[in-house]
Amino acid sequence: MLSVPSVIIFGIDIVTFSVDLLVIYAIYLVVSLTLNLEAGYSGIPNFGKAMFVAGGAAVAGSVSGRLSAFIVGINFSGDYSNSAPVIINKLNAALSLNPILSVEILLLGVALAAGIGAALGYLASYPAIRLREDYLGMLLLASAQFFQIFLRSYPPVIGGVQGIEVPDFFGWANTGPGARDIVILGVVILFAVSVYIYCERVARSPLGRTLRAIRDNEVASRALGKDDVAIRKRVIVVASAISGMAGALLTFYVESVGPDTWSRQDWTFPFWVIIILGGAANNSGVALGAFTYAFILKTTDKAKFLLQGILPSTTFNYLQYLTFASLLVLVLALRPEGILPEKPSLTLKRQSVAAIIETRATAPHQKREDSSLKEDG
Amino acid sequence: MAIGLTLTYLTTKVPNFAYGSIVTIGIYSALSFYSLYGISPYGALPVAFILGSLTSAAIYLGILRTLARRGSSLVGLMIATLAIDIAFVGIFGLYSDYLYTAHRVIYATNFPQLPGDFSLFGVPGIAFAAPYSLAMITLGLFALLTETKFGVAMRASIENPSLARVLGINVEAVYIFAWMLAGGFAAMSGAYYSLWLPGGIDVGSKLIVEIFASSVLGGLASIYGAALGGVIIGASEILITTAGVDVFGSSVGIYQKGIPLVFMIITLLVLPQGLVSLKVGKAVRLIRTLTFARLLKYLHLRGN
Numbered sequence: 001m002l003s004v005p006s007v008i009i010f011g012i013d014i015v016t017f018s019v020d021l022l023v024i025y026a027i028y029l030v031v032s033l034t035l036n037l038e039a040g041y042s043g044i045p046n047f048g049k050a051m052f053v054a055g056g057a058a059v060a061g062s063v064s065g066r067l068s069a070f071i072v073g074i075n076f077s078g079d080y081s082n083s084a085p086v087i088i089n090k091l092n093a094a095l096s097l098n099p100i101l102s103v104e105i106l107l108l109g110v111a112l113a114a115g116i117g118a119a120l121g122y123l124a125s126y127p128a129i130r131l132r133e134d135y136l137g138m139l140l141l142a143s144a145q146f147f148q149i150f151l152r153s154y155p156p157v158i159g160g161v162q163g164i165e166v167p168d169f170f171g172w173a174n175t176g177p178g179a180r181d182i183v184i185l186g187v188v189i190l191f192a193v194s195v196y197i198y199c200e201r202v203a204r205s206p207l208g209r210t211l212r213a214i215r216d217n218e219v220a221s222r223a224l225g226k227d228d229v230a231i232r233k234r235v236i237v238v239a240s241a242i243s244g245m246a247g248a249l250l251t252f253y254v255e256s257v258g259p260d261t262w263s264r265q266d267w268t269f270p271f272w273v274i275i276i277l278g279g280a281a282n283n284s285g286v287a288l289g290a291f292t293y294a295f296i297l298k299t300t301d302k303a304k305f306l307l308q309g310i311l312p313s314t315t316f317n318y319l320q321y322l323t324f325a326s327l328l329v330l331v332l333a334l335r336p337e338g339i340l341p342e343k344p345s346l347t348l349k350r351q352s353v354a355a356i357i358e359t360r361a362t363a364p365h366q367k368r369e370d371s372s373l374k375e376d377g
Numbered sequence: 378m379a380i381g382l383t384l385t386y387l388t389t390k391v392p393n394f395a396y397g398s399i400v401t402i403g404i405y406s407a408l409s410f411y412s413l414y415g416i417s418p419y420g421a422l423p424v425a426f427i428l429g430s431l432t433s434a435a436i437y438l439g440i441l442r443t444l445a446r447r448g449s450s451l452v453g454l455m456i457a458t459l460a461i462d463i464a465f466v467g468i469f470g471l472y473s474d475y476l477y478t479a480h481r482v483i484y485a486t487n488f489p490q491l492p493g494d495f496s497l498f499g500v501p502g503i504a505f506a507a508p509y510s511l512a513m514i515t516l517g518l519f520a521l522l523t524e525t526k527f528g529v530a531m532r533a534s535i536e537n538p539s540l541a542r543v544l545g546i547n548v549e550a551v552y553i554f555a556w557m558l559a560g561g562f563a564a565m566s567g568a569y570y571s572l573w574l575p576g577g578i579d580v581g582s583k584l585i586v587e588i589f590a591s592s593v594l595g596g597l598a599s600i601y602g603a604a605l606g607g608v609i610i611g612a613s614e615i616l617i618t619t620a621g622v623d624v625f626g627s628s629v630g631i632y633q634k635g636i637p638l639v640f641m642i643i644t645l646l647v648l649p650q651g652l653v654s655l656k657v658g659k660a661v662r663l664i665r666t667l668t669f670a671r672l673l674k675y676l677h678l679r680g681n
Contacts, residue, residue, distance in 0.1 A: 039452070043452070045452045045455065047455070047459065127642065127645060127646060130646065131645060133451060133452060134392050134451060134455065135392075135593070135645055137392065137452070137455050138392050138589045138593070138641070139641060139642065139645060141394070141585075141586075142586040142589065142590070142637070142638050142641060143638065145583065145586050146586070146635050146638045149635070150635075263579075264459075264463075264582065265463050265466060265579075265582075269459060269460070269463055272456050272459070273460075276453075276456065312474055312477075312478075314470060314474060315470070315471060315474050317467075317470065318466070318467040318468070318470030318471045318474070319467065319471070320467070321463050321464060321466055321467030321470070322464050322467035322468065322471075324460075324463070325460040325461065325463045325464035325467065326460075326464060328456065328457070328460040329440060329444075329457055329460050329461070329464075332444055332449055332453055332456070332457055333440075333443055333444055333447060336447065336448070336449060336453060
């Protein structure tokens with residue numbers, strides 16, 4: 001029996017608030033890291049991030065509900081998106097008794113999301129490697145906007161304008177108040193940490209250095225035999241697949257998915273704020289930026305909730321847009337490299353560097369054929 | 378609208394994502410005039426023009442030029458315009474909240490098309506006014522760029538800023554003027570827009586796709602191309618959708634907004650320089666070399 005104590009300060013349940021903040025933080029972190037991989041390391045201006053996250057979220061929400069209703073054996077008349085509100089409670093009850101099935105469908109949803117993300121990324125990479133960055137930015141932005149219109153106006157995917165409800169695949173974990181959210185938090189943090197480690201490893205690998213080389217001087221890197229087209233394509237596909245997975249996890253967390261979420265204001269722009277604020281091409285900077293963003297977002301959301309009677313809640317949304325936009329412009333003007341600037345990549349451990357310096361110092365004329373030195377070049 | 382975007386792109390070489398929001402300025406000036414004073418959107422045109430041009434100049438001077446001088450990259454500037462656009466969505470939102478609380482204007486965040494249009498032969502006046510102003514603006518720009526000394530200076534500063542500077546042209550002033558003109562046109566088109574279609578706080582941000590598509594189709598480097606692109610995109614959106622609805626039923630109508638995107642992708646992949654790069658070029662070159670006056674004379678002679 002897992003239960004979460006509630007600590008209430010100023011009418012806010014701090015624990016619930018922190019859990020929610022951390023879940024959102026982890027998801028934002030993942031998407032920002034992938035954007036950093038594209039924009040920070042490889043110089044691909046992805047102004048259509050919303051499309052890839054939305055793709056993952058939509059397919060996960062759309063397939064998982066139908067599939068679980070089919071497996072559990074709940075009949076519904078007409079389209080799933082219309083009958084979801086009616087059957088969702090029965091479905092959740094059945095799923096919470098069957099943790100293995102829940103986890104299986106959950107994993108399948110995430111895998112499908114990764115697949116659709118990769119597919120969209122592959123589509124996007126076709127123009128991406130042929131166009132100049134300004135044209136590419138426009139094209140991706142336009143595609144993302146159209147994708148949102150598509151989700152809104154094509155009901156079979158996620159029920160058109162209203163969106164659809166998604167069954168709760170963590171119902172089995174709900175053994176005490178707040179326990180479900182703690183389990184989800186564990187899952188998304190695990191996911192975020194693995195993506196972080198992956199991105200950091202890529203950044204420090206020879207591939208990471210190649211990416212920066214292509215970003216900084218395409219012609220020179222091509223002359224050195226680096227296939228910039230293939231590498232960019234790979235970056236977009238991988239980054240989009242991970243973004244899709246993040247979208248799927250968000251869908252499973254909030255238990256619904258609708259088209260209006262995936263606007264440019266809410267799902268493309270924030271990640272640019274995060275990587276510019278934290279520092280492009282620096283993963284720890286991105287982690288810091290994502291936390292700053294998520295913290296401001298969630299505290300102002302809370303303030304919006306508390307001041308409901310005094311100010312219209314829309315006013316707060318508008319103030320949030322205004323704040324983040326001004327923040328971005330200020331950072332661009334005053335500290336364009338971000339809080340934590342890009343650093344030369346560390347390829348060797350500090351001790352081995354020290355050891356090399358020492359051997360150099362004691363035997364300056366001796367030529368060394370050390371393999372660890374070669375790796376750096 | 379696309380004309381203005383092309384103008385700003387020409388001067389700074391940055392795709393201006395905030396451009397759509399200046400269109401929204403026009404829409405909101407029309408709304409304010411109508412709901413507060415009962416004046417038709419046509420009456421809002423001058424105010425829209427002034428507000429739009431001032432805002433546009435402020436964006437250029439206050440943000441883009443400052444950032445560029447501090448060494449921002451192209452992508453940095455693009456993000457800055459994206460940020461401005463989002464800030465504007467916030468500002469219009471706050472403004473509509475203000476309209477609602479202070480003046481009880483309901484539906485200020487999303488309102489239907491505004492009344493106040495006159496009608497001519499049973500057709501709404503906007504159907505005449507909008508194409509007429511497009512023609513006037515294109516002709517006016519054409520005359521400005523080819524006939525006046527300032528226009529020549531403007532072309533020079535756009536095509537080769539450093540050489541123009543050497544010749545003593547105040548390139549900065551020219552750029553500011555271009556941005557003001559662009560902002561003014563955008564806001565004016567916004568006021569027209571409010572007569573024809575429903576308005577809202579993010580209409581401009583959503584329109585940006587069509588505007589970019591028009592500019593790209595026409596060729597981002599040509600003002601005349603932008604006018605042409607605008608007409609083609611606008612017309613094809615309506616015509617293809619109507620044809621599609623006739624053939625496949627009403628369900629395809631929702632994909633109307635996909636048409637500009639398709640145009641944009643095809644143009645970018647097949648004809649990245651836009652329509653003006655086509656080798657209908659002879660005619661284009663003829664028009665370009667002819668000055669405006671000679672063109673008139675030419676037409677006059679042929680008329681005889």
